[in-house]
Amino acid sequence: MPAHAEPKQILFLEKTLMEHRERPFRGVQLHNFILIGDLVRLGHRVVVPAERTWRARFEEAIPAAMPELMDLPNLGSYFGGRLAAHRLRRARFDAMILGNVGRGIAPAVRRLHRRGAAPRAVVIANRTAREGFLRTMRGMPMNVVTVNREIAAGFEGRVNGIVDTYYGIANADDFHPPAAPKPADAPVEFCVLGKLDPEWKGADLAIEAFRAMPEEVRSRCRLQLIAYEHPPETGDERIIAHSWTSPSRIPELLRSMDVLIVPSRGEFETFSQAIVQGMLTGLPIISSDLLVLTEKLDAGGGLIFRSTAELGEHMRTLAVDVDLRRRLGDQARRTARDRYIWSTQRFVERFLFPAEPAPVPDPHPRA
Numbered sequence: 001m002p003a004h005a006e007p008k009q010i011l012f013l014e015k016t017l018m019e020h021r022e023r024p025f026r027g028v029q030l031h032n033f034i035l036i037g038d039l040v041r042l043g044h045r046v047v048v049p050a051e052r053t054w055r056a057r058f059e060e061a062i063p064a065a066m067p068e069l070m071d072l073p074n075l076g077s078y079f080g081g082r083l084a085a086h087r088l089r090r091a092r093f094d095a096m097i098l099g100n101v102g103r104g105i106a107p108a109v110r111r112l113h114r115r116g117a118a119p120r121a122v123v124i125a126n127r128t129a130r131e132g133f134l135r136t137m138r139g140m141p142m143n144v145v146t147v148n149r150e151i152a153a154g155f156e157g158r159v160n161g162i163v164d165t166y167y168g169i170a171n172a173d174d175f176h177p178p179a180a181p182k183p184a185d186a187p188v189e190f191c192v193l194g195k196l197d198p199e200w201k202g203a204d205l206a207i208e209a210f211r212a213m214p215e216e217v218r219s220r221c222r223l224q225l226i227a228y229e230h231p232p233e234t235g236d237e238r239i240i241a242h243s244w245t246s247p248s249r250i251p252e253l254l255r256s257m258d259v260l261i262v263p264s265r266g267e268f269e270t271f272s273q274a275i276v277q278g279m280l281t282g283l284p285i286i287s288s289d290l291l292v293l294t295e296k297l298d299a300g301g302g303l304i305f306r307s308t309a310e311l312g313e314h315m316r317t318l319a320v321d322v323d324l325r326r327r328l329g330d331q332a333r334r335t336a337r338d339r340y341i342w343s344t345q346r347f348v349e350r351f352l353f354p355a356e357p358a359p360v361p362d363p364h365p366r367a
Contacts, residue, residue, distance in 0.1 A: 007043045008353065009092065011118060012036055013109060014099030017050040018072060018080035023229065026195055027273040028126050030061075030247050031342070032099045034170035035124075037062035038344035047093070049084035051075075081108030085115075093118040095352055101129040106136040113140050120161075122351050127270050128154050143351045147271040148292045162351065167271055168340035174251040175280035177333070182258070188221045188319045191257040191283075193250070193274040194264075196228050196241075202263030202288060207239060209312035217319050226253060254281040258325060259318050262287045263311065269293070279336035284328030286314045296340070301332030 014032055036058075039046050046067035050058070051074050058066060070087065072080045085108040096118040098109065112118065123137075125146040134155075142159050146152040147167040155163045169175065190210065196203040203225050210223045223239045225231075231241035245253070254260070260278030262285060269290055276296065278285060285302030287293040294304055303318070305311040318325050349355065 007045060008094040010039060010044050010046045010352075011088070011091075011093045011096045011112070012039075012046055012048045012067065012099060013081070013084070013096060013105055014048075015077040015081075015102030015104050017048065017054055017099070018075070018077045018084070018105065020051050020053055020074040027271075028100060031170055031273070032124075033058070033061040034342075035097075035099075035344055035347075036067050037065035038170070039348070040065040040067055042345065042348065047088075047091075049080070049088075051080060077102060077104030078107070081105035082111075084108060085111045088112060088117060089115055091117060095119070096121040097352070098123040100124060100126050101133050106133050110136050110140070120352075124167075125151050125155065127151065134158050145347070145351050148295075150291065151270065162354075164351070166347065166350070168342035169273060169276050169280060169336075170342040170344070172280055172337075172341040175254065175277050176251075177282035177329070178255040188259070189224055189257045190221060190259045190261055190315060190319075191224045191226060191254070191278075192261050192263065193226050193254070193278065194272075195244075196225055197230060198268070200264060200266040200268045202265050205263040205265075205288075205308050205311060206261045207234065208308050209315055210239060211236070212308075212312045213316055213319070217316050221315075221319050224253075224257065226250075250277065251281070254278060254283065257281075257283060259283060259315070260285050261311070261315075262293055263305075264288055264290055264293065272296075276336050276340045279332035279340070282329040282333040284318060284325045285332055286311065286318070296335065297332075299331065299335050301328055301335050303328070 016029060036046055047070060048067045049070040049072055052071040055069055058069060070084060072083060075083060081104060098121060101123060121140060121142045123142060123144045125144055128151050139160055141161055143161040144155045144159055144163045146165050149165050152163050152165050192203050192206045194201050206223060225241045227242040227244045229244050231243050234241055254277060260283045262272060262275045265288060269292055272293060275285060275293055279301060285297060287297060287302055287304050289304050289306050303314040305314055
């Protein structure tokens with residue numbers, strides 16, 4: 001924390017944290033853990049209402065930077081949010097952070113605001129806000145930080161505060177190229193990274209394109225699918241479907257890969273931490289033509305496909321062209337380092353507690 005800054009009282013609210021969850025947490029939850037831990041390390045007091053089973057996950061993820069957890073019963077986000085608002089009815093904070101848009105907790109946020117719990121709020125929007133959320137939050141002093149420009153457009157003119165796009169990888173230093181090149185006779189490792197069980201992640205497209213490659217190329221390649229809660233049987237020893245793995249292992253796994261494929265389809269992909277993690281690792285990218293992906297490759301760094309056949313062509317090209325892989329990977333890393341590294345300190349100074357502009361001296365003071 002800068003020497004001039006005073007510790008702040010911050011309330012962190014997030015819909016998922018108020019719900020019982022046994023499944024592995026994903027990119028958004030991991031980012032929120034890192035953000036909360038960073039805020040604690042910066043010296044701020046952070047209070048987080050959470051369904052009681054989340055305590056063990058906090059203790060595992062950020063043991064040295066634990067916030068003050070308010071344990072809640074398993075009531076779901078709506079009733080859990082109302083209970084948290086009731087317990088906090090006399091509490092006062094300098095700011096509230098909403099870790100994502102969620103209509104379920106919006107009434108609780110509104111109630112806290114009316115009671116004067118915090119003079120300002122910041123929303124981190126990972127998806128488009130529904131009309132009900134916007135109506136509930138109308139008039140509140142609220143800055144909005146979105147993960148892409150399309151989501152930002154839905155907030156502009158609808159909230160009382162700044163709307164801007166700022167997002168990235170919080171643990172970016174963990175992602176870097178390998179120290180030494182792979183042996184020349186090592187197989188070319190293609191990788192699809194993410195929670196791959198949903199169809200919209202597009203792992204099936206990568207499998208289809210891989211199987212369609214000429215045998216003389218495919219025999220020197222492998223397709224690594226990282227990862228599934230329920231890994232499918234692929235029937236091919238060169239197509240490996242991984243079980244869900246700890247986020248802490250992802251940087252090392254990516255350093256053993258040669259190409260990252262991001263074949264997402266549909267509106268559910270709003271940022272893709274996977275593509276940025278691959279770019280930071282120096283991997284060339286093969287991406288579908290979703291805007292949230294292609295905007296990350298507008299300076300180079302990868303190839304874009306619009307059909308399974310085109311995906312297969314790109315895979316064949318990168319399988320045999322080592323120099324192209326290296327050039328694209330270098331550009332991808334430069335772009336990611338320039339644009340997509342998250343700084344909690346910057347988030348605090350720009351959105352949560354922006355500095356008040358210095359008063360302009362009167363050029364004609366009265367005598």
